[in-house]
Amino acid sequence: xxxxxxxxxATLPALPVVAGVRLAALNCGIRYKGRPDLMVAExxxxxxxxxxxxxxxxxxxxxxxxxxxxxxGRGRVVxxxxxxxxxxxxxVGEAAVRRTVDRAATVMGCTxxxxxxxxTGTIGQPLPDHKITExxxxxxxxxxxxxxxxxxxxxxxxDTFPKAxxxxxxxxxVTVTINGIAKGSGxxxxxMATMLSFVFTDAAIGPRALQALLAKGAETSFNSxxxxxxxxxxxxxxLFATGAAGNAPIEDAGDPRLRDFRRKLDTLLLELAHQVVxxxxxxxxxxxxxxxxxxxxxxxxxIGMAIANSPLVKTAIAGEDANWGRIVMAVGKAGERAERDxxxxxxxxxxxxxxxxxxxxYDEAPVTAHMKGQxxxxxxxxxxxxxxxxxxxxxxxxxxxxxxxxxxx
Amino acid sequence: xxxxxxxxxATLPALPVVAGVRLAALNCGIRYKGRPDLMVAExxxxxxxxxxxxxxxxxxxxxxxxxxxxxxGRGRVVxxxxxxxxxxxxxVGEAAVRRTVDRAATVMGCTxxxxxxxxTGTIGQPLPDHKITExxxxxxxxxxxxxxxxxxxxxxxxDTFPKAxxxxxxxxxVTVTINGIAKGSGxxxxxMATMLSFVFTDAAIGPRALQALLAKGAETSFNSxxxxxxxxxxxxxxLFATGAAGNAPIEDAGDPRLRDFRRKLDTLLLELAHQVVxxxxxxxxxxxxxxxxxxxxxxxxxIGMAIANSPLVKTAIAGEDANWGRIVMAVGKAGERAERDxxxxxxxxxxxxxxxxxxxxYDEAPVTAHMKGQxxxxxxxxxxxxxxxxxxxxxxxxxxxxxxxxxxx
Numbered sequence: 001x002x003x004x005x006x007x008x009x010a011t012l013p014a015l016p017v018v019a020g021v022r023l024a025a026l027n028c029g030i031r032y033k034g035r036p037d038l039m040v041a042e043x044x045x046x047x048x049x050x051x052x053x054x055x056x057x058x059x060x061x062x063x064x065x066x067x068x069x070x071x072x073g074r075g076r077v078v079x080x081x082x083x084x085x086x087x088x089x090x091x092v093g094e095a096a097v098r099r100t101v102d103r104a105a106t107v108m109g110c111t112x113x114x115x116x117x118x119x120t121g122t123i124g125q126p127l128p129d130h131k132i133t134e135x136x137x138x139x140x141x142x143x144x145x146x147x148x149x150x151x152x153x154x155x156x157x158x159d160t161f162p163k164a165x166x167x168x169x170x171x172x173x174v175t176v177t178i179n180g181i182a183k184g185s186g187x188x189x190x191x192m193a194t195m196l197s198f199v200f201t202d203a204a205i206g207p208r209a210l211q212a213l214l215a216k217g218a219e220t221s222f223n224s225x226x227x228x229x230x231x232x233x234x235x236x237x238x239l240f241a242t243g244a245a246g247n248a249p250i251e252d253a254g255d256p257r258l259r260d261f262r263r264k265l266d267t268l269l270l271e272l273a274h275q276v277v278x279x280x281x282x283x284x285x286x287x288x289x290x291x292x293x294x295x296x297x298x299x300x301x302x303i304g305m306a307i308a309n310s311p312l313v314k315t316a317i318a319g320e321d322a323n324w325g326r327i328v329m330a331v332g333k334a335g336e337r338a339e340r341d342x343x344x345x346x347x348x349x350x351x352x353x354x355x356x357x358x359x360x361x362y363d364e365a366p367v368t369a370h371m372k373g374q375x376x377x378x379x380x381x382x383x384x385x386x387x388x389x390x391x392x393x394x395x396x397x398x399x400x401x402x403x404x405x406x407x408x409x
Numbered sequence: 410x411x412x413x414x415x416x417x418x419a420t421l422p423a424l425p426v427v428a429g430v431r432l433a434a435l436n437c438g439i440r441y442k443g444r445p446d447l448m449v450a451e452x453x454x455x456x457x458x459x460x461x462x463x464x465x466x467x468x469x470x471x472x473x474x475x476x477x478x479x480x481x482g483r484g485r486v487v488x489x490x491x492x493x494x495x496x497x498x499x500x501v502g503e504a505a506v507r508r509t510v511d512r513a514a515t516v517m518g519c520t521x522x523x524x525x526x527x528x529t530g531t532i533g534q535p536l537p538d539h540k541i542t543e544x545x546x547x548x549x550x551x552x553x554x555x556x557x558x559x560x561x562x563x564x565x566x567x568d569t570f571p572k573a574x575x576x577x578x579x580x581x582x583v584t585v586t587i588n589g590i591a592k593g594s595g596x597x598x599x600x601m602a603t604m605l606s607f608v609f610t611d612a613a614i615g616p617r618a619l620q621a622l623l624a625k626g627a628e629t630s631f632n633s634x635x636x637x638x639x640x641x642x643x644x645x646x647x648l649f650a651t652g653a654a655g656n657a658p659i660e661d662a663g664d665p666r667l668r669d670f671r672r673k674l675d676t677l678l679l680e681l682a683h684q685v686v687x688x689x690x691x692x693x694x695x696x697x698x699x700x701x702x703x704x705x706x707x708x709x710x711x712i713g714m715a716i717a718n719s720p721l722v723k724t725a726i727a728g729e730d731a732n733w734g735r736i737v738m739a740v741g742k743a744g745e746r747a748e749r750d751x752x753x754x755x756x757x758x759x760x761x762x763x764x765x766x767x768x769x770x771y772d773e774a775p776v777t778a779h780m781k782g783q784x785x786x787x788x789x790x791x792x793x794x795x796x797x798x799x800x801x802x803x804x805x806x807x808x809x810x811x812x813x814x815x816x817x818x
Contacts, residue, residue: 059741088767090764230742357497401809404724
């Protein structure tokens with residue numbers, strides 16, 4: 001067991017009820033003992049669903065299934081286990097998904113095409129799905145509208161803290177609630193790099209609008225974080241809208257009545273994404289990288305990610321070294337338009353380099369003091385356009401090597 | 410000081426004379442004391458030159474200069490210093506290059522446009538080029554056709570061993586010699602990730618043919634290795650052909666008389682590139698990754714690099730863990746065509762996974778034994794085409810964090 005990440009929030013927020021959502025968490029014994037490892041969520045009839053999934057070409061069996069369900073736009077049940085990812089398990093893995101959704105449909109009273117599944121844990125081992133299916137009736141019996149903290153814990157692998165966030169928003173005069181839980185990349189046993197997040201609201205929003213809201217929100221939150229540049233076979237972000245709050249259903253993501261909801265959803269997704277970074281393997285610093293002046297927003301993000309994924313930048317931050325030469329290097333390798341003689345860099349708000357060279361009389365002392373803190377701010381101005389983006393990462397420490405270099409068994 | 414890499418070759422090969430090449434190495438005191446840090450090479454009149462440089466958009470001032478010289482096809486002098494990269498130094502850096510090449514041209518009796526420069530060391534600090542220019546006359550006085558080992562040492566930054574290789578080849582009945590030296594990524598002081606390599610032959614080969622040979626050879630050697638996915642601002646590979654061996658000059662890279670030379674040049678470049686990997690920061694394992702069955706050669710290389718650059722794969726190898734699930738993950742994130750159910754993986758020659766799942770009755774014992782060795786072999790068959798490529802890397806260890814997380818000063 002590792003200690004809780006030094007970057008963990010002080011407390012787990014208390015999540016209110018979301019009308020139309022009930023949850024259960026229990027131990028089914030796939031891998032973990034003495035803690036829940038199975039989460040079931042029941043959604044009211046009529047609930048719409050949206051999803052954003054890993055872009056991996058070796059995506060897991062649950063991801064392949066969920067893509068189909070999300071295309072249908074309706075979801076009634078989520079079944080999520082930790083301890084085994086059911087990834088790279090071939091037709092055996094697909095059969096396990098099929099048995100799980102069939103049994104869940106029977107127990108919960110819906111069609112299999114309304115059941116979403118997620119699995120996180122070891123890659124390449126057959127999922128003992130009977131441990132799930134045998135426990136679905138027990139899970140159904142204990143569904144509870146207040147079981148958010150247990151649900152957040154059940155989806156953890158070796159995360160060092162449970163992750164949750166909540167917001168309220170007003171749609172057309174009606175107050176709605178948004179709750180989200182997530183798991184990230186706090187892993188001791190390797191192969192457990194999956195990011196999962198489930199977000200629930202009682203707003204009434206049609207599936208196409210919901211998908212558009214989620215895709216846009218994911219781009220500047222979960223798709224703008226990186227721990228180590230590796231992409232899981234199982235990453236899944238699901239958003240459910242039960243409609244129980246009673247607002248008039250909204251079908252268009254651009255509807256002005258969604259303005260407050262969109263803003264609250266975006267900040268909730270960002271809060272969850274930041275919690276994933278704060279539980280990054282071995283993380284000791286939370287790093288914000290803002291890129292401005294790039295050729296486009298996409299270019300700015302790519303430059304930001306090149307900096308955030310650079311092992312040389314990440315190890316320098318771990319060593320509390322304001323090593324801006326490595327930031328120059330990362331900008332240069334990003335493959336986006338950049339001009340050396342226009343590049344500017346600020347660290348901790350202090351201008352370090354401008355116009356392609358170190359600023360005259362550069363005093364490193366305040367920058368070094370900033371590097372000793374837990375929250376590191378890097379700002380890069382590329383000087384060629386108006387594109388901007390912010391990405392978040394953590395440092396690369398001995399803890400990462402310890403966690404990932406240890407043998408699986 | 411770190412110990413010599415455990416992956417270092419047993420001895421530095423003795424390099425013979427290359428007719429038309431003389432070298433000098435001395436200390437000019439830019440950063441290091443008690444060891445040479447300035448290398449000067451003199452090439453006979455008529456020597457042709459080819460070059461392959463970093464693709465970084467923040468390339469150093471010496472790289473920008475050398476690109477122009479190589480376009481001219483003729484080279485008479487190389488001046489290389491270690492300890493300062495003269496990168497991200499703006500117009501000050503360009504002026505330093507100009508003073509260096511002007512002085513070298515005067516001392517050596519050629520035009521500035523025939524002088525190539527290379528600098529390796531800290532990024533972002535003005536180069537004290539007077540320490541170079543003041544020493545060029547002394548260097549010219551001690552030029553020696555046998556000073557290969559000293560030259561290999563002078564270009565080191567914190568490499569743990571000097572790197573050199575030699576070949577002979579026959580062109581049209583004439584025996585020619587090829588010598589190469591390189592420096593790599595064995596760095597304690599950060600910012601010194603530059604890869605430099607200088608290769609010299611007495612063959613008579615025209616500049617266009619020489620450039621084609623070098624570009625092709627670099628693709629499967631220096632451009633097929635990675636230590637940590639970061640790209641230096643200063644990487645430079647230069648090939649000089651003095652013509653002193655006396656073969657009839659060859660102007661076309663496809664000329665059948667170059668067959669033996671091409672083969673020997675390719676193996677020399679590969680030997681030097683492997684030495685760079687073997688001196689990778691913190692390296693304890695030398696890893697060969699062969700990808701077959703990809704959609705194209707380019708796709709195979711990209712998949713191979715995704716595996717080679719994955720921190721999760723590299724830490725697993727450091728931990729002697731045959732964690733093939735992470736290889737699946739890396740194939741999936743590479744962005745090239747792959748089909749989960751056709752993917753096969755061999756480690757140390759043992760089939761681990763086939764047809765998208767672990768092989769029946771998989772016995773991990775022989776694979777684990779292989780992982781305990783120093784030379785690790787990973788073979789991936791993507792199963793969708795005929796593209797193949799091999800790339801080389803090292804593992805990611807605590808040593809890497811130690812080396813790169815320590816403060817620069």
